[in-house]
Amino acid sequence: MANIRNLDLNLLLVLDTLFEEQSVSRAAKQMRLSQPTISFSLNKLRTFFDDELFVRAGGAMVPTPRAEALRDPVKRMRTLLETEIATAAVFDPGTTERVFTVSTSDIGELVFLPALLEALRTRAPHVRIVSRSMPPAELQQAMTDGKVDLAIGYFPDFAGGTYFEQKLFDHPFACLARKGHPAFVRGMSLAAFLEADHAVVSQEGRSQEIFERALAEAKLSRRVMLHSQHFMTVPLLIAGSDLVATVPRAVALAYSRMTSLEVFAPPMSIPNIELKQFWHRRTQQDPANMWFRRLTSELFLRRDPSTSGAGFLFA
DNA sequence: GAGTTACAGTCATACGTTGG
DNA sequence: CCAACGTATGACTGTAACTC
Numbered sequence: 165m166a167n168i169r170n171l172d173l174n175l176l177l178v179l180d181t182l183f184e185e186q187s188v189s190r191a192a193k194q195m196r197l198s199q200p201t202i203s204f205s206l207n208k209l210r211t212f213f214d215d216e217l218f219v220r221a222g223g224a225m226v227p228t229p230r231a232e233a234l235r236d237p238v239k240r241m242r243t244l245l246e247t248e249i250a251t252a253a254v255f256d257p258g259t260t261e262r263v264f265t266v267s268t269s270d271i272g273e274l275v276f277l278p279a280l281l282e283a284l285r286t287r288a289p290h291v292r293i294v295s296r297s298m299p300p301a302e303l304q305q306a307m308t309d310g311k312v313d314l315a316i317g318y319f320p321d322f323a324g325g326t327y328f329e330q331k332l333f334d335h336p337f338a339c340l341a342r343k344g345h346p347a348f349v350r351g352m353s354l355a356a357f358l359e360a361d362h363a364v365v366s367q368e369g370r371s372q373e374i375f376e377r378a379l380a381e382a383k384l385s386r387r388v389m390l391h392s393q394h395f396m397t398v399p400l401l402i403a404g405s406d407l408v409a410t411v412p413r414a415v416a417l418a419y420s421r422m423t424s425l426e427v428f429a430p431p432m433s434i435p436n437i438e439l440k441q442f443w444h445r446r447t448q449q450d451p452a453n454m455w456f457r458r459l460t461s462e463l464f465l466r467r468d469p470s471t472s473g474a475g476f477l478f479a
Numbered sequence: 480g481a482g483t484t485a486c487a488g489t490c491a492t493a494c495g496t497t498g499g
Numbered sequence: 500c501c502a503a504c505g506t507a508t509g510a511c512t513g514t515a516a517c518t519c
Contacts (some may be wrong), residue, residue, distance in 0.1 A: 174487095188506060198489055205487095205506055220496065220506075 178205040178475035181343040255451035257288035275414045307444040315442040334436035335410045338416035339428040347446040352428035363407040364392040371437045378434045
């Protein structure tokens with residue numbers, strides 16, 4: 165067998181057309197080429213396959229057994245080329261079974277996933293979402309490798325150039341204490357806040373640093389009784405003690421639904437958390453990713469899902 | 480950027496097959 | 500045998516890729 169480098173894809177298209185037409189002249193007409201061109205192509209095919217491929221028999225060019233063996237594979241290759249390779253890159257959300265991998269914090273899952281899943285249910289019913297949380301360095305590598313399509317949330321260390329970003333909305337902090345906490349009967353004053361014992365829920369590189377920086381700049385200090393990395397145990401600890409926790413409001417709302425906790429506006433100025441979506445430049449022009457980013461943008465641009473329907477909190 | 484090379488294509492025509 | 504039709508081939512051309 166000759167070197168495959170000598171096999172031009174166009175030669176295989178000629179071969180396929182010859183099977184259909186059983187005539188060099190008609191194949192030429194169908195391919196809008198001259199008869200000698202097809203004859204020349206057939207000659208190259210003959211050299212490559214070391215077989216006559218088509219021989220004259222009466223008025224027709226009939227395939228040899230060797231050619232006959234190539235008929236189906238060549239047809240399959242042409243179909244593959246036409247339907248999967250040479251087609252325009254289109255993305256049909258209605259039929260796609262694409263899996264989108266999103267990286268967000270557990271807070272992010274709480275804030276973004278419900279609205280996202282609801283939107284997908286009607287617009288892209290076969291799309292599946294994989295949510296993966298990982299440290300920032302690992303996340304950047306995963307996005308470079310194409311293992312993560314989109315990062316949504318607070319990621320201060322994404323450098324420009326390689327990544328694109330879009331700000332979605334600002335998310336505030338909120339304070340949590342048990343219902344009936346004696347120090348906060350008439351709301352949460354700064355004095356009472358500073359007087360209380362605190363619990364800090366913090367994972368590395370997360371939004372907690374915004375709150376800590378704001379306290380430091382205001383030269384305020386508080387007594388932290390508990391540091392925890394586990395979001396799930398903290399609401400129970402607060403409910404059963406006089407501890408106060410300051411967390412992203414979405415977390416506060418979720419906690420307050422789980423146990424009898426009260427949500428307060430923080431008694432000092434804290435910058436909002438800028439929640440953004442980030443993607444690698446390699447996916448900038450990918451139709452599937454473009455569609456997915458447009459969807460998240462449509463759902464969350466300047467719209468904090470934890471605020472809608474819960475306007476009673478800080479109205 | 481000019482010169483060179485490779486190659487796909489056309490045109491013209493030679494060649495082969497078939498059927499009357 | 501020969502006209503009609505189809506295939507094969509040589510000469511030539513335009514273009515793209517390569518080289519310096």
